[in-house]
Amino acid sequence: MHYFLVAMAIKIEDATLRFLDKLYEIEKQCFEQEAFTKQQLAYLLTDYNTVGLIARVDTEIAGFIIARIDIENGSIFGHILTVNVAPAYRRRGIAQQLLAEIESMFRDKGVKECRLEVREDNIAGLNLYQKLGYRKAGKLMQYYGDVHGLYLQKNLV
Ligand SMILES: CC(C)(COP(=O)(O)OP(=O)(O)OC[C@H]1O[C@@H](n2cnc3c(N)ncnc32)[C@H](O)[C@@H]1OP(=O)(O)O)[C@@H](O)C(=O)NCCC(=O)NCCS
Structure with missing residues (x-):
């Protein structure tokens, strides 16, 4: 028997409201208590200051990221709000690719720093962010209720 390994092509595209149902389905697979509601996701996808991207594998949406440019004490920073990859597509570099694309968009806009919050017990999330330099x-x-959060930061310059 012959096995053929076909390289998985990941395409990054803009996330729009058109994909709301699918993004909400992935969000629910990724988080138990802290999942954004459908209304919150709809708001984030249409908010003027947010950037949303999806990762497509063939025709399927495999994951997404939503980030925002925030301002504090007069300086702007990129703020990652959520990164989600559907269980069937994990450990193939999709989250890394979504984050790299968002960071590159931030750099193009002159943003010099990126921040995010993560549950202290989210090993996959923490490893992912630390691998990328956060x-x-x-x-x-x-x-997160009883669980503490960690606040992570990365310089983009
Ligand atoms: C965290 C998450 C986004 C990772 O997505 P992914 O596409 O599987 O991640 P990648 O394949 O890009 O992995 C990049 C690195 O992250 C780390 N990582 C990812 N999943 C991991 C896991 N289950 N355990 C340990 N480290 C993990 C590894 O360092 C990995 O590099 P490696 O594969 O070379 O070892 C995904 O598991 C997920 O959607 N989880 C639920 C939602 C969530 O927790 N989001 C992050 C907090 S907002």
């Missing part, structure tokens, strides 16, 4: 910048006490 560093712990603080602890967010009981940010």
